[in-house]
Amino acid sequence: MTIRTHILGFPRIGAARELKLALERHWRGEVSEAALEATGQQLRARHWALQRDAGLDYVTVGDFALYDQVASHIQLLGCEPARFNFTPEQSPLARYFTMARGEATQAQHADCGHAHAAGTAALEMSKWFDTNYHYLVPELSPQTQFSLAGERLLAEVAEAQALGHQVKAALIGPLTFLWLGKEKTPGFERLALLEQLLPVYGALLDRLKQQGVTWVQLDEPILGLDLPNAWRSAVESTYWQLNQVGVNILLATYFSPLEENLSLTCRLPVAGLHVDGIRAPHELISVTDWLPEHKVLSIGIVDGRNIWRTDLDAALAVLQPLAARRNGQLWLAPSCSLLHVPFSLEAETELDGEIKSWLAFATEKLSEIAVLKGALEGQSDAATLAALASSRLAIAGRRASPRVQRASVTQRLQALTPTVDRRDSSFPLRQAVQRARFQLPDFPTTTIGSFPQTAAIRAARASRQRGELASVEYEQQMRAEIAHAVARQEALGLDVLVHGEAERNDMVEYFGEQLDGFAFTRLGWVQSYGSRCVKPPVLYGDVQRPAAMTVAWTVHAQSLTHKPMKGMLTGPVTLLQWSFVRDDQPRASTALQLALAIRDEVQDLETAGIGIIQIDEPAIREGLPLRRGQWDAYLDWATRAFRIAASVVSDATQIHTHMCYAEFNNILPQIAAMDADVITLETSRSDMELLTDLGQFRYQNEIGPGVYDIHSPRVPSTLDMVRLLQKASAVIPPANLWVNPDCGLKTRGWAETEAALKNMVAAAQQMRAAA
Numbered sequence: 001m002t003i004r005t006h007i008l009g010f011p012r013i014g015a016a017r018e019l020k021l022a023l024e025r026h027w028r029g030e031v032s033e034a035a036l037e038a039t040g041q042q043l044r045a046r047h048w049a050l051q052r053d054a055g056l057d058y059v060t061v062g063d064f065a066l067y068d069q070v071a072s073h074i075q076l077l078g079c080e081p082a083r084f085n086f087t088p089e090q091s092p093l094a095r096y097f098t099m100a101r102g103e104a105t106q107a108q109h110a111d112c113g114h115a116h117a118a119g120t121a122a123l124e125m126s127k128w129f130d131t132n133y134h135y136l137v138p139e140l141s142p143q144t145q146f147s148l149a150g151e152r153l154l155a156e157v158a159e160a161q162a163l164g165h166q167v168k169a170a171l172i173g174p175l176t177f178l179w180l181g182k183e184k185t186p187g188f189e190r191l192a193l194l195e196q197l198l199p200v201y202g203a204l205l206d207r208l209k210q211q212g213v214t215w216v217q218l219d220e221p222i223l224g225l226d227l228p229n230a231w232r233s234a235v236e237s238t239y240w241q242l243n244q245v246g247v248n249i250l251l252a253t254y255f256s257p258l259e260e261n262l263s264l265t266c267r268l269p270v271a272g273l274h275v276d277g278i279r280a281p282h283e284l285i286s287v288t289d290w291l292p293e294h295k296v297l298s299i300g301i302v303d304g305r306n307i308w309r310t311d312l313d314a315a316l317a318v319l320q321p322l323a324a325r326r327n328g329q330l331w332l333a334p335s336c337s338l339l340h341v342p343f344s345l346e347a348e349t350e351l352d353g354e355i356k357s358w359l360a361f362a363t364e365k366l367s368e369i370a371v372l373k374g375a376l377e378g379q380s381d382a383a384t385l386a387a388l389a390s391s392r393l394a395i396a397g398r399r400a401s402p403r404v405q406r407a408s409v410t411q412r413l414q415a416l417t418p419t420v421d422r423r424d425s426s427f428p429l430r431q432a433v434q435r436a437r438f439q440l441p442d443f444p445t446t447t448i449g450s451f452p453q454t455a456a457i458r459a460a461r462a463s464r465q466r467g468e469l470a471s472v473e474y475e476q477q478m479r480a481e482i483a484h485a486v487a488r489q490e491a492l493g494l495d496v497l498v499h500g501e502a503e504r505n506d507m508v509e510y511f512g513e514q515l516d517g518f519a520f521t522r523l524g525w526v527q528s529y530g531s532r533c534v535k536p537p538v539l540y541g542d543v544q545r546p547a548a549m550t551v552a553w554t555v556h557a558q559s560l561t562h563k564p565m566k567g568m569l570t571g572p573v574t575l576l577q578w579s580f581v582r583d584d585q586p587r588a589s590t591a592l593q594l595a596l597a598i599r600d601e602v603q604d605l606e607t608a609g610i611g612i613i614q615i616d617e618p619a620i621r622e623g624l625p626l627r628r629g630q631w632d633a634y635l636d637w638a639t640r641a642f643r644i645a646a647s648v649v650s651d652a653t654q655i656h657t658h659m660c661y662a663e664f665n666n667i668l669p670q671i672a673a674m675d676a677d678v679i680t681l682e683t684s685r686s687d688m689e690l691l692t693d694l695g696q697f698r699y700q701n702e703i704g705p706g707v708y709d710i711h712s713p714r715v716p717s718t719l720d721m722v723r724l725l726q727k728a729s730a731v732i733p734p735a736n737l738w739v740n741p742d743c744g745l746k747t748r749g750w751a752e753t754e755a756a757l758k759n760m761v762a763a764a765q766q767m768r769a770a771a
C-alpha cells in the first residue's frame with residue numbers, strides 16, 4: 001500500500017481571524033505593507049506546520065491569498081484590467097487592494113460588498129460555485145494580455161521549502177480561471193483567450209519545476225458543470241499542452257459529479273486526478289476503473305463543505321475496495337479546499353460537549369485524513385486504534401441522540417396532509433378580501449423590515465452579551481427603539497409599517513437561537529470575501545419551535561399605530577442555506593422541518609392580530625444546484641417549504657416575501673409558485689430589467705420592485721423613483737404595484753434613510769395623483 005495524503009487548500013483567515021484584523025488595520029493605515037506581509041507569512045507557516053504535524057505527506061502552497069485567490073491569480077497571470085490605469089509607482093499590493101476594493105473615494109456596502117460611487121469601481125464579486133464565498137471577477141476582453149508575475153507564488157514555495165516541507169503547489173486551472181471571468185466587450189467569447197493564456201501557465205509550471213516542486217494541483221471544478229461544447233473540447237488540448245512541461249499535474253475537481261465529463265476527465269494527459277467523494281460518491285467506482293493505472297487517484301473522502309466528523313468506518317469501507325482496484329496506490333484528501341469550514345474546534349470552549357464531539361473543523365479534518373491513511377495501510381498502533389474508536393463512539397452517539405431525532409417532529413411530518421402547502425383560496429379571491437380589509441391606497445408604500453442598527457443598538461446588545469445589561473433593561477431599550485422607528489414611519493406617511501428589527505443581531509441567528517436543533521459556535525468563522533467572515537449556525541437536529549419568537553415585539557409595535565404592522569420572519573430556505581446543515585438526512589427534509597417551525601410562528605402572529613406577515617427568502621436563488629438537471633427537484637421542495645410556512649393563514653391575512661442579491665429571471669415560474677400575496681424584490685440595480693421579464697411572464701400577484709438601491713449612500717430623488725415606477729407600470733398592472741426600497745435598511749444611517757423614504761413617499765403620491 002502506498003497511501004499519500006494532502007489537502008486542496010486551508011482557511012487563510014487564521015484561528016483568531018488574524019488576517020482580518022491585519023487587513024483592516026492596513027487599510028486604516030495603521031499597519032505597513034511589510035507588517036501585513038509578515039502576518040501572511042506567519043499564518044502560512046502555522047498552517048503548513050499543522051498539515052505536517054497532522055502527518056500529511058504534502059503541504060499545500062498557493063492556496064493562501066491576502067484577499068481572494070482569484071484576485072491573486074489576476075496578478076499572477078498579469079491581467080489586471082487596464083481601466084485601473086495603474087502606474088509603476090504603485091506597489092503590487094496597493095494595486096491588488098484597489099482591484100478588490102475600488103478607489104478610496106467610494107463606499108462599500110457592509111453586507112454585500114457592492115461598491116458604488118464615482119471613483120474607480122472595484123472588480124465585481126460573484127459567488128464561488130455554490131458556496132457562500134465571493135471571488136473577484138476577472139474582466140476579460142480582446143485587449144486582455146497575460147504575462148507571468150510569479151514572484152509571490154514562487155516566494156511562498158521557497159518559504160515552505162525553507163521550512164523543510166514537501167511542497168505541492170495549488171493553482172486555479174486555466175479553464176476555470178477563464179470561466180470565472182466576465183467578458184467586458186459585447187460579442188467577445190472569453191475562451192478565445194485560452195491560446196494566449198496557456199503559455200503563461202506553461203512558463204509558471206516550468207518555474208515551479210525548476211524550483212523543485214514535483215506536484216502541481218490545478219483546480220478545474222468547472223468539469224462538474226454543464227459545459228458548453230466549445231469548453232469541453234478545449235479541455236483535452238489544454239492539458240496535453242501543459243503536460244509537456246514535465247511537472248506532475250494533479251487535476252482537481254470538486255463540488256459536483258463529473259457525469260458526461262467523466263471519461264473525458266479520466267483520459268486527460270495528466271499525472272493525477274482528484275475527485276469529490278462526498279458530492280459524487282456514486283462516481284468513485286467508475287473513476288477508479290476509467291483512470292489509467294499509472295495515474296494517481298486522489299479521493300476527497302472528508303467533507304470539505306461541512307463541519308461533521310467523518311464516519312471513519314464508513315470511509316474505510318468506501319476506500320478499501322478502491323485501494324484494492326488501484327493496486328494499493330491512493331491519495332486521500334478532503335473533498336475540496338477547507339476554506340469553507342472554520343479553523344479549529346479547539347476554540348469552542350462554550351459549545352455543548354456532546355454536540356462538539358460530533359464535529360470536525362479544518363484542523364480536525366487534517367487528522368481524520370491522516371488516521372484514514374494509517375488505517376488503510378493496516379497500521380494498528382494505539383493512536384490509530386484510539387482515533388477509530390473515538391470516531392465510532394461519536395458517530396453512534398450522534399445517530400442515537402434524542403436531540404437529533406425527536407419523535408414529536410417525526411410524528412408531525414407523518415401527519416401532514418397533501419394540502420398543507422395550499423392557501424384556502426386562489427390569489428384573486430384573497431386579493432379582494434385583503435383589499436376590503438386593509439383599504440390601502442394605490443401604490444402602497446412599505447419598507448423591507450430593518451431600520452438602521454445604530455451604535456446605541458449594537459452597544460446595548462454587546463453589553464447584554466457581556467452580562468452587563470440585564471434582560472429587562474435590554475428589552476426596554478429595544479422597545480423604545482421600536483417605538484422610535486414606528487413614530488418615524490408614521491411621520492413619513494408610510495402605509496404598511498415594520499417594527500425595524502432592532503432586537504435582531506442577524507436574520508438567521510435570531511431565529512436559530514430560539515429554535516431547537518441549532519447550535520452556535522464562538523469562533524466558527526468562515527471567509528465570505530476579503531476580510532469579511534460569517535459564522536453560520538450548526539443545524540444538528542430535528543427542528544422545533546418551543547415558543548413564539550417574534551410575537552411580543554410585533555404586537556408591541558402594532559399597539560403603537562393604527563396602520564398595519566408587518567410581522568417579519570426569515571423563511572425556511574434561507575435558514576437552511578445560511579447554516580451548516582445535517583448530512584444525515586436530505587436538505588429537503590430539513591427545509592420541511594424549518595417550514596413547520598416558521599408556520600407555527602406565522603399562525604401565532606395571525607392569532608395575535610397581525611394581518612400582514614413577511615417571510616424573507618433572499619437565499620432561495622443561491623440554493624440552486626450546480627447542474628441544471630437538478631434545478632427542478634430543488635425548486636420543487638424549496639418553494640413547497642415556503643408555501644408550507646405561509647399557508648396556515650386565512651385569506652384575509654396578507655403574506656409578503658422578499659428576495660434580493662440575485663438574478664431571478666430564470667426562476668420566475670417558481671417565484672410565482674410560491675404564491676405570496678406580495679413580493680418585494682431587488683430590481684433597482686438592473687434598472688428594472690427583471691420587471692420586463694415579469695411582465696412578459698404575466699406575474700399575477702402584487703409586487704414591490706425596489707425603487708432605490710439601499711446599498712448606495714446616495715439619497716434618491718423623487719423624480720428617479722417616479723421614473724422607475726412609470727417603467728414598472730408599463731409592464732405590471734399598476735393596481736398590483738407596491739412602492740419600497742430594494743432591501744433592508746439596517747446598514748444605513750437614519751438621516752439618509754429618512755431623506756430617501758420621504759422622497760419615496762412623495763413618488764408614490766405623484767403616481768396616485770397621475771393615475
Ligand code: GLN
Pocket residue numbers: 448449450501507568616618658659660743744745746
Ligand atoms: N427583513 C430583512 C431586513 O430588512 C431582509 C434582509 C435581506 O433581504 N437580506 O433586513
Ligand code: ZN
Pocket residue numbers: 448618658659660661682742743744
Ligand atoms: Zn434584501
